[in-house]
Amino acid sequence: xxxxxxxxxxxxxxxxxxxxxxxxxxxxxxxxxxxxxxxxxxxxxxxxxxxxxxxxxxxxxxxxxxxxxxxxxxxxxxxxxxxxxxxxxxxxxxxxxxxxxxxxxxxxxxxxxxxxxxxxxxxxxxxxxxxxxxxxxxxxxxxxxxxxxxxxxxxxxxxxxxxxxxxxxxxxxxxxxxxxxxxxxxxxxxxxxxxxxxxxxxxxxxxxxxxxxxxxxxxxxxxxxxxxxxxxxxxxxxxxxxxxxxxxxxxxxxxx
Amino acid sequence: xxxxxxxxxxxxxxxxxxxxxxxxxxxxxxxxxxxxxxxxxxxxxxxxxxxxxxxxxxxxxxxxxxxxxxxxxxxxxxxxxxxxxxxxxxxxxxxxxxxxxxxxxxxxxxxxxxxxxxxxxxxxxxxxxxxxxxxxxxxxxxxxxxxxxxxxxxxxxxxxxxxxxxxxxxxxxxxxxxxxxxxxxxxxxxxxxxxxxxxxxxxxxxxxxxxxxxxxxxxxxxxxxxxxxxxxxxxxxxxxxxxxxxxxxxxxxxxxxxxxxxxxxxxxxxxxxxxxxxxxxxxxxxxxxxxxxxxxxxxxxxxxxxxxxxxxxxxxxxxxxxxxxxxxxxxxxxxxxxxxxxxxxxxxxxxxxxxxxxxxxxxxxxxxxxxxxxxxxxxxxxxxxxxxxxxxxxxxxxxxxxxxxxxxxxxxxxxxxxxxxxxxxxxxxxxxxxxxxxxxxxxxxxxxxxxxxxxxxxxxxxxxxxxxxxxxxxxxxxxxxxxxxxxxxxxxxxxxxxxxxxxxxxxxxxxxxxxxxxxxxxxxxxxxxxxxxxxxxxxxxxxxxxxxxxxxxxxxxxxxxxxxxxxxxxxxxxxxxxxxxxxxxxxxxxxxxxxxxxx
Numbered sequence: 037x038x039x040x041x042x043x044x045x046x047x048x049x050x051x052x053x054x055x056x057x058x059x060x061x062x063x064x065x066x067x068x069x070x071x072x073x074x075x076x077x078x079x080x081x082x083x084x085x086x087x088x089x090x091x092x093x094x095x096x097x098x099x100x101x102x103x104x105x106x107x108x109x110x111x112x113x114x115x116x117x118x119x120x121x122x123x124x125x126x127x128x129x130x131x132x133x134x135x136x137x138x139x140x141x142x143x144x145x146x147x148x149x150x151x152x153x154x155x156x157x158x159x160x161x162x163x164x165x166x167x168x169x170x171x172x173x174x175x176x177x178x179x180x181x182x183x184x185x186x187x188x189x190x191x192x193x194x195x196x197x198x199x200x201x202x203x204x205x206x207x208x209x210x211x212x213x214x215x216x217x218x219x220x221x222x223x224x225x226x227x228x229x230x231x232x233x234x235x236x237x238x239x240x241x242x243x244x245x246x247x248x249x250x251x252x253x254x255x256x257x258x259x260x261x262x263x264x265x266x267x268x269x270x271x272x273x274x275x276x277x278x279x280x281x282x283x284x285x286x287x288x289x290x291x292x
Numbered sequence: 293x294x295x296x297x298x299x300x301x302x303x304x305x306x307x308x309x310x311x312x313x314x315x316x317x318x319x320x321x322x323x324x325x326x327x328x329x330x331x332x333x334x335x336x337x338x339x340x341x342x343x344x345x346x347x348x349x350x351x352x353x354x355x356x357x358x359x360x361x362x363x364x365x366x367x368x369x370x371x372x373x374x375x376x377x378x379x380x381x382x383x384x385x386x387x388x389x390x391x392x393x394x395x396x397x398x399x400x401x402x403x404x405x406x407x408x409x410x411x412x413x414x415x416x417x418x419x420x421x422x423x424x425x426x427x428x429x430x431x432x433x434x435x436x437x438x439x440x441x442x443x444x445x446x447x448x449x450x451x452x453x454x455x456x457x458x459x460x461x462x463x464x465x466x467x468x469x470x471x472x473x474x475x476x477x478x479x480x481x482x483x484x485x486x487x488x489x490x491x492x493x494x495x496x497x498x499x500x501x502x503x504x505x506x507x508x509x510x511x512x513x514x515x516x517x518x519x520x521x522x523x524x525x526x527x528x529x530x531x532x533x534x535x536x537x538x539x540x541x542x543x544x545x546x547x548x549x550x551x552x553x554x555x556x557x558x559x560x561x562x563x564x565x566x567x568x569x570x571x572x573x574x575x576x577x578x579x580x581x582x583x584x585x586x587x588x589x590x591x592x593x594x595x596x597x598x599x600x601x602x603x604x605x606x607x608x609x610x611x612x613x614x615x616x617x618x619x620x621x622x623x624x625x626x627x628x629x630x631x632x633x634x635x636x637x638x639x640x641x642x643x644x645x646x647x648x649x650x651x652x653x654x655x656x657x658x659x660x661x662x663x664x665x666x667x668x669x670x671x672x673x674x675x676x677x678x679x680x681x682x683x684x685x686x687x688x689x690x691x692x693x694x695x696x697x698x699x700x701x702x703x704x705x706x707x708x709x710x711x712x713x714x715x716x717x718x719x720x721x722x723x724x725x726x727x728x729x730x731x732x733x734x735x736x737x738x739x740x741x742x743x744x745x746x747x748x749x750x751x752x753x754x755x756x757x758x759x760x761x762x763x764x765x766x767x768x769x770x771x772x773x774x775x776x777x778x779x780x781x782x783x784x785x786x787x788x789x790x791x792x793x794x795x796x797x798x799x800x801x802x803x804x805x806x807x808x809x810x811x812x813x814x815x816x817x818x819x820x821x822x823x824x825x826x827x828x829x830x831x832x833x834x835x836x837x838x839x840x841x842x843x844x845x846x847x848x849x850x851x852x853x854x855x856x857x858x859x860x861x862x863x864x865x866x867x868x869x870x871x872x873x874x875x876x877x878x879x880x881x882x883x884x885x886x887x888x889x890x891x
Contacts, residue, residue, distance in 0.1 A: 089801050188337075218396070
């Protein structure tokens, strides 16, 4: 192979059954300017080393499976083009701040638990029958939460967050943004319940507002902004708790 | 593979995409005492429903009628859809869509707060609900997040089901599934089972489908004796990006985008799809005409332009142009922002300023596991819903934006009927089923771990040859010769598959093993597609035969049923009639004045 037309990938390898500690392995991959890092990894798995292990599916930036560290930065590998690194080598590692299962695959259990903790679903006292039609929601009400609903759960923000790695109680950027998404949804009445979870311990207060989560988000969600807004709402709720019965909630505008 | 633990629940759902999650919620809500197991080879939010862009159809607006939705679906299907099933589907669609709205799906809205709709191909009236152009993403996440409310939905994430477990009395009672983290084969038992594993677009090389769309559920059902129905009907979406096959949604045409050939000419007007209106005409885009014709016809028109030398050659093959420039930046960013993001990232062009190069791309399998309108298969206790199933409402060509609605309507339907079956037939033989699962573990071990390390076949070699055979033999246009060649190649690959050699013989997260199992599923689906295509000597919808160019209702107003042969022989193909109720087969017309004529 002509050296000019290849690119070197240095890939983190770890197998729990055979390795006592991680190592790096280098692979020479044909250079194609249309290729993304994921294409190169798939080429290695198909043609060179079937034991290389990673997650992927949609290869169009929406399923959230293929997040990895690329030259030290959290990236969706289906959206990281070789041409942006060529002719230099590319170092690929699993997302940091997560335990490694094998090679580029990380343990997602803790993340999944945190998503569930924020009660990410519509909570209402009065549920309409579907025969009454949709709940009305104006474009302006939709805009209140829409960007927070764009999270693909790729976990890049956890890899970028200086707190998520060492503070277990901290719910983390994606889960907090998701909780906030439902708190801001005009159809929802569950804000008080959700804030109970978000207020506890270090759940939200762990955030030191570094803002890296927002910087690395491939879908332009602003978890840092969501966390700041949620902290303000939480504080407001906390003070209201002294003067109002629990569950009165904050008005988000009428629906019907 | 070592034998793992046994898990007992009430209903087992294989697949955690839109249909599987909708079924899970249906059961969890209606049967709070039931335990529902959702077994998926990926975390649910990775499921391929996530990539659907344009929208989901349901008739709710005053200018629309249920009958128009029914007629558009049946004529779009080239009369191969079962009309009782279509009626059920269309009638249930509005309440299912409202239900998802109540569960938080962020539908795009009109100024008055009602849900907005847009036109799609083959529709007389606009009825496609949408969440900008990430409709599948929002539907999947809304469904997944809603499942988190129910303590009685137990998830088996990253568990790869490889075999259905059938009790002594012939009832389906669960599955054997490899826990990816450990490589152990678990026995997951229930009183009924629903397969919701999606389609099999990965049979082809150039597809919008993600890596996981390998027809595993179709293959499992086929091997258990259920027929695969209408597998010769493969939908090519007319607008994929060259090279990657990434989908550019039909909504881009619903919003007014046009298709032009190398001369800048709107070539669809030459193919009996009506006359174009100028893009500045307020009536543009005309429904059921031109760029809003059905997908099968638009993909066929591309091929005819290609043969006439009027497409544009690129290093990723021939393309035509999808021109959105006249829509303007504001409309593109508001209504189809993902199209702009994808075109910029993966085609290197900005559709605000340049036309998008597009070509037809394998998108959807109309066929699938043979089920009735209760989502039941011929095996008692076994149900299927979503793309893996064939009810059939999609017939010979699915109408754009019916599939997302289908997974809600028939996911719920499958859930209801599987729960009822579970209540009526509670007892099963645990130890016999555990033995079957242990046998399955032994089979996988023998096939992939005990084989000699030298001299075998590599996965990528067989998969590439399969792709070539299917693209050449069973593409947009086929004939006896091309289909026979595809059948022969698939048979040869099946032989060679027995000598497959995988590098990785370890247990934890062995994705080479899962890729090998997925290749087996693809071969099963390809076999059914090629043989069903060969036997159907007519042209209908997406199945276009160069050697039999006309629709033949005398012989083929019928669903094909492909039955797996245990001895490895070619599948047996049988037929059953299409259910026709009120809409007798007619000419399929598009262009001005087409659609349902009222008396």
